[in-house]
Amino acid sequence: MTTPEHTRFNPDSEVLVSVKDLKKHFPIRGGVVKRQVGAVKAVDGVSFDIYQGHTLGLVGESGSGKSTIGRVMLQLDPATEGTVTFDDIELTKLRGEKLRKLRPRMQMVFQDPHASLNPRMTVASIIGEPLKEHGTVRGAERRERIEELLSLVGLEPSHANRYPHEFSGGQRQRIGIARAIALNPEFIVCDEPIAALDVSIQSQIVNLLVNLQDHLGLTYLFISHDLSMVRHIADRVAVLYLGKVMEMSDVDTLYNHPKHPYTQALLSAVPVPDPVVELTRRRVILEGDIPSPANPPLGCPFNTRCPVAQERCSLEEPEWRELDSGHWVACHFAE
């Protein structure tokens, strides 16, 4: 099992994936000729690095653009602007066969294990499909690899000939993970992999992901709205709001000394499973809802809900600056 020192951030690691000024705007069309009349700015200028063998947690509320970032990074959706670099290769410039050749090195685990497995395929064919598609192993060898993968994710080899509906949610997510690691990838985007699972099953899946990371040296982007789970699994965390990163740092600094008012409010809103602690905790209750990404506020995106907002915040967009080494914040007043 992992020791905390092992999973914590090691600054000497190399950058595996790098995102620079990434934007993804979905056009809004209207009128008779379906002209573009606006855009949903789902991701609006995001930059971060993910280090080899580490986990970056990406947290935010629904509509903050976290899933879109995951999809654009793997080029499942084209980026509007900006670059994604994987192992010094600029993915945003690649098309077709060149991109396909890179696919085995980066994979994805999806949120909904009910929707992401084809109900008409057996488990063996689901897990075997990437092996077949990228032609790494054949015949008896492929069969062996499938059985090896099943036992890696805690399923029985005898499960290979069953169909997804015969499994529970947690087991299905294991199948999805087996498919993702089939080609020995280096980088996996985990898009809310535990959100659809029961509490007692969530910890099984998270422990499995941590174990696989240790054994296979995987690098994760862990997208989640569950801040407690992100604290458990991630080495560094980026907090997203309306398609922009508000704060980013290593996990302990972010949870112990959040600098951005949004991070502070978000952390204080998460209930702690301990009645004694809950009784004495101070909460920052935010007013209102997250604004529409089609019409984001001017200035700081958080200024409409911010408890300490001043006039400057609605006029001028805060600079993305490094407060301490490795601790980045986008707020005029954070110090």
Added chain:
Amino acid sequence: MTSARRAASDWFKYSDRRSRKTGGGVANEPVLEVSGLTTQFDTQDGMVHAVNGVSFTLNKGEFLGVVGESGSGKSVTMMSLLRLIPMPPGEIVDGQAMYNGQDLLHIDLDQLRQIRGKSIGFIFQDPMTSLNPVLTVGFQIEESLKIHQHLPTEAREDRALELLELVGIPSPAARLKSYPHELSGGMRQRVMIAVALACSPQILIADEPTTALDVTIQAQIIELVKDLREQFGTAVIWITHDLGVVAGLADRVLVMYGGQIVEEAPVADLYARPQHPYTKGLLGSVPRLDQKGDDLVTIPGQPPSMFRVQTQCPFAPRCPYVFDRCREENPPLLPITPTQKAACWWDMEAGEARV
């Protein structure tokens, strides 16, 4: 023994503070007494034993948390009380639910309709599917005022406006004429709460009211419900799978597993010294925001199939403390301390079987 005493003193400290905060403790005066509730669903695949002999009481002004995973029977239990489950295929096979001298499970439907929405309010999990999309918010709030309180139009409008203000909806007068799709998820859930509170019910049942919402919105709703309870002394049953939410809200907690209650305890005792291995496992399997985690405890295996009649302890196949008796006899809810009950043959603290 010392740990038990510490837990007890924690609880006293806690309940003391709580009662000061709410301006009066929870009276030990039951408003709802449920006993032996058993609900089944006759499906194509066989009989689903969703609720198996559930008994509990709800006291006046009490906040009762009900915790369990999907399929544990927590929602079906509460929906059965108001006979809101589809019948058929559902059937309430056995049990009693005494409210105000009436058995909710056996009075005729006309009488039950007088109670639903009037004395007992219900907040459903998904505010999108439980509000009618073609009626305005105002109409849906006024509906129960019309039926139960026979208020004239103007008084109804005033009351609806008051309710929207109460649940913290900005520009309430304009919102009365809005349709549900024009509101965000948090706003819709507030409207649901306004509907449930319209007739000032004595009991409010909330079925995972914040599960579909973001944490910042969840915090808003939790604060709202806390305030409302202090203001009106409504007894609340709050169904959730989130142990964190319950920790900050509830006075007492029921833990459900496999269609039965496996543990019942005051909130401080439940977290300080859980008596059922399932509760203990559940508490160990959630990471905490305020602490750097060790490895998460996992509960191996899967929740039980509800197609079987439970003749053994439903948790036995996943339990680290399992022994022969657990597979032979399904344990009843046994009193452990004067306030805490657990359905388990094994005493985890003493490390021996209970007699």
